[in-house]
Amino acid sequence: MKFTNQEGIEIVETIIACIQKNRDYLSEIDGAIGDGDHGINMNKGFTLAKEALTGKENMSTGFQIISKMLMSKIGGSMGPLYGNFFRGLYVASKQHEEIDGQIIGEMLDKAYDNIKKISPAKVNDKTLVDVLDPAIYAYHKEFDASQDVNKALTEMVGASQAGLEATKHMVAKLGRASRLGERSKGHQDAGATSAQLILESFADGCKKLLR
C-alpha cells in the first residue's frame, strides 16, 4: 500500500481545511483555561500556508510551506511547536517519490522528535504531547505487528482520541493553563485538540490515497 508524494498534496489540503473549519471550536476550548486564541492562531497560519501554495507542491513541500508560515508569521507557542512538527513531516518524506507505511512512521517520528527538541512537555503535562505520544506509539505497534498501514492509521486515530479525552483529567503543567493548577482539570486541552484534528485528517488523507 502506498501513494505518490505528488498525490500526497491532497493530505496537506485536507489538514488545512480541517484547521480552518475548526477555528472557532479551537478558540472556544482555549477560552476555558487559556486565552481563547488557539483557533485564531492556527487558522491564520494554515490560511497563510494555503495562500502560499502555488499548485506545484507535492506533499513534502506542502508541509514545508506550512512549517515556514508557522515559524515566520505566527509566533505564539504554535509557531515553533507545529512549525517544527511540520518540518519533521517534510524532512522525513522529501527524498521519497512514493510514501508507504514505513515512511509514514518515520515522518511521524521525526515530527514528534522535533517538538521534543524545543519543548519540555512530557506525557501528562496536558499538552499536544498527550495526543502525539500515544497516537504515534499506537501507529508503530500496529504497523510492526500487521504491516497493515490502514489498520495502523486507524489505531493511531483511536489512540489520539483517547489521548485527547485523557487530557480532561490532567492538571496542566505547562503554558497558560498551568497557573490554574487543580482547576485546569475537567477541561480538554486546546493544543491536544488541534493535534488530534491534525492526526485524524492526516490519517483520513492517507487512507484515501493508499492503494
Add this chain to the structure above:
Amino acid sequence: MKFTNQEGIEIVETIIACIQKNRDYLSEIDGAIGDGDHGINMNKGFTLAKEALTGKENMSTGFQIISKMLMSKIGGSMGPLYGNFFRGLYVASKQHEEIDGQIIGEMLDKAYDNIKKISPAKVNDKTLVDVLDPAIYAYHKEFDASQDVNKALTEMVGASQAGLEATKHMVAKLGRASRLGERSKGHQDAGATSAQLILESFADGCKKLLR
C-alpha cells in the same frame, strides 16, 4: 396669618428632606437629556447644609447655611443658581422676627431676582425659571387679590406644577440639554423639577406653621 422666624427652621428642614428623598428621581430626569447628576449635586449640597445646622438657626440663617454650602462646596450650575436663590430667601427675611404673607412674597421676589442676576435664562428656555416665574407671579396675584397667604401658596404650587409640565414641550436653550435642539422636547427639565419640589415643600412648610 404668620409664624415666627424661629419656628420657620422647620421649613428649612422640610426642603432639605424633600431634596434628599428625590435624589435618584432628579438624576434620572437629568439623565434623559442632561448628564444624569442633578440629584447627586442637589443632595450633596443639601446634605452638607443639614450637617452644618447646629440647632440654633432660625429660618433665615438656615437658608443662609444652604446658600453658603451650595456656593462654596457644590459648584456646577446649581451652586451659583440655588446658592443665590437661597441667599435671597435669607436676605429678605433675616430682619423679621415674624413671617407673614407679605414677607413671603418679598422673599420669593428676592430669591428669583438673584437668579436672574447671574443667569441669562428667560421663560421658555426650559430651565428652573419656567417654574419660578409663573409660580411666583401666581403667588402675588392671589395674595394681592385676597390677602390670603394659604390660598396664595396653593396657587403658587399649582402654577409651579403647570410650569414644570410645560417644560416638557419646550426646546432647551441653555445648559447641556440645549445641544439636543428639537430632540430635547418630550422631556421634563431637571432644574425645573427641583425648583418645583423646593417651592412645594416651602409652601407645605409655611402652611403647617401659619396660624
Add this chain to the structure above:
Amino acid sequence: MQRFVNHADFIVEDMMKGIEKARPELEILSENDHVMKLKAAPIASKVGLVSGGGSGHEPAFLGYVGHQMLDAVAVGEVFSSPPAQAFYDAFMSVDSGNGVACLFGNYAGDNMNVKMAVDMCLDEGVEVKYVVATDDVSSSPKETKEKRHGIAGGVFMWKVAGAKASQGATLDEVIRVAQKTVNQTRSICVGLSSCTIPAVGKPNFHIDEGKMEFGIGHHGEPGMHVEDLKSAKDIAKDMVKAVVDDLEVKADETLSVIVSGLGATPIMELYVLYNDIESELQARNINIDKVLVGNYVTSLDMNGAALTIMRMDDELHELLEVEADSMGLRV
C-alpha cells in the same frame, strides 16, 4: 458598577490625595481641598495660569498643572463645575502680582462660577482674565459657535498659554495666544459606549451594540446622530471632515493633531484610528506638525475617541516646541 472606589461621594477627594502623593511637584491647597496647585507657584513675575472643571476627565484638568503649563486647577465633583470659591482660591494662590489667566471649557456652570470668582478677586485687587475653549463642533452650530463646549482642544490652549507665560509674557499677551488657540482649534468625539458616574452607579446613557454616536459630548450629551458602527477608516473620514470643514482648512495648510481616548478605549485602537486620520489628512494635502495620541481628556470609562486639530502658524509652532512637564503632558 465595577470600580476601584471607597465611598463614591468622595472619589474626587481620594483621587486628589492619590495624585498629591504620586506627584512630588503638586500639592493640594491648604485652604481648599478642591484646588491642586504647583508647589512652585506663584512663580515670580509670571502670569498665573488656572483652569478648572468637573472631574472624570483625567488627566484633565489637574493633570495639566506643571512646569510651563498650568499653575493651579479648581477641581469639581464628577462632571460638575467647581464652586466659585474653588476658582477664587485657585486664582489667589497663584497670583504673583502679574494677574491670572483662567482658561476653561465653556460649560454653563463653569461660566457662572468663574465669573463670580473673577468678581471676588477684583474686590481683592487681583486681576483675572479668562478665555473659554469652544472646540467641540458638535455642541452648537457654527452661527452660535461661542456657545460651544471646550473638550480636548483645551490641551493645546494650556500648552500654548503655559509656554507663553513661562517666557514672561504679560496677562494680555497670554490671553491673546490662548484666544488665538481657541479660534484655530476644533474637535469632534465619537462614542461607542456609555460611561458611569460612580455616585450614580449605572450608565449615563446608552449606545446599542453595533451603533456609534457621532459628535457625542464629554459627559454623554447626545451627539449629531447615532448610526451603524463604521470601520476605523470611515470613522476617521467623518471625523476629519467635521473638523476640517468647520475650521475651513485648505490644502497646504499645517495642523497639529490630538487623538484622545475617552477612557476605556484601548491604546491600540487610538493608533489604528490615527493611522486612518493621517491618511485622510494626507489625501487632502494637509500637513501635520505635532501629533499627540493617548488619553488626554477622558470621560470616565466611556469607550470612544476625540479628534482635535489646531491650525498652526510660526508663533504656535514655537510655543508647542517649548518644553512642558505635567502629569498629563510631558514634551
Add this chain to the structure above:
Amino acid sequence: MQRFVNHADFIVEDMMKGIEKARPELEILSENDHVMKLKAAPIASKVGLVSGGGSGHEPAFLGYVGHQMLDAVAVGEVFSSPPAQAFYDAFMSVDSGNGVACLFGNYAGDNMNVKMAVDMCLDEGVEVKYVVATDDVSSSPKETKEKRHGIAGGVFMWKVAGAKASQGATLDEVIRVAQKTVNQTRSICVGLSSCTIPAVGKPNFHIDEGKMEFGIGHHGEPGMHVEDLKSAKDIAKDMVKAVVDDLEVKADETLSVIVSGLGATPIMELYVLYNDIESELQARNINIDKVLVGNYVTSLDMNGAALTIMRMDDELHELLEVEADSMGLRV
C-alpha cells in the same frame, strides 16, 4: 464588539502604521513589518536592547522603544508571541557589534521563539543574551518562581537596562542589572471585568458584577481567587500584602512603585487606588522612591489594575534617575 478597527485580523499592522506615523523617532523595520525600531538604532558602541511579545498590552512593548530605553521590539499578534523570525530581525537590526540583550516576559511562546532566534543570531556571529521578567506573583508559587510570567515589572527592567546601556555598559553588565531588577520586582493584578480579543469578538472570560478576580493574568488567565468586590482600600491592602510578602520587604526598606491600569480603568480610579496603596506602605514603614501611575502595561479593554514594586538600592535609584524618552515612558 464596540471597536475602532478595520479588519480585526490586521489590527496589529494598522496600529503599527499609526504609531510609525505619530512618532517621528520610530520606524517599522523594512525587512519585517512586525518589528518596530528606533530610527537611531543601532547606536554606535551601545549594547542593543530588544523586547517583544504579544500585542494588546500597549504601550507595552513597542511603546518602550526610545532613547535610553529599548532599541527595537518584535511585535506579535494580539496576546501571541512574535515568531522567531521577528525576534531575529529585531536583534540583527540593532546590533552595533556590542551584542544584544533581549528582555522579555517569560511566556511559553516567547521563550521558544526567543531561543530559536538567539540560535539563529549565533549562526551569524551576533551575541544575544536574555533575561526574562517573572514579576507576576500569582502566576506560579514561590518555589517555582522561575516559571512566573512577566507583567508591568518589565517597565522597570527596560528602564534600568536602557539607562545602563546608554552609559556604555557591556552586554554582561546590562544583563546583570536587568536580572537584578527582575529579582527585586514583584507584581499582582486585580481584574474587575473581561477583555475582548478583536479577532475573537466576544469577551475572553467573565467576572460577575459585584465580584473581582485577585491575581488575574495579563491575558485573563485565572487568578488566585474570585471574591466579592472590595473597597479600594481593602483591595490596596491585599495587593500590597501579596507583593511585599513575596519579596520579603521589611520596614525601612525603599521601593519604587507602578500602578498600571489594564486598559479600561479610568485614570481617576488608579489614583484612588494609589492613595490607599501609599497609606498601606506607610503603615508598614516602607519608604517610596519613584512612583508611576497610568496605563503602562495593559490588557486590551480589561478593567483592572496592576501593582508593581521594586526594591531599591543606590544603583537602581541612579539608573531610574537617568532621562528616558519613549512613547510609554518619558522621565
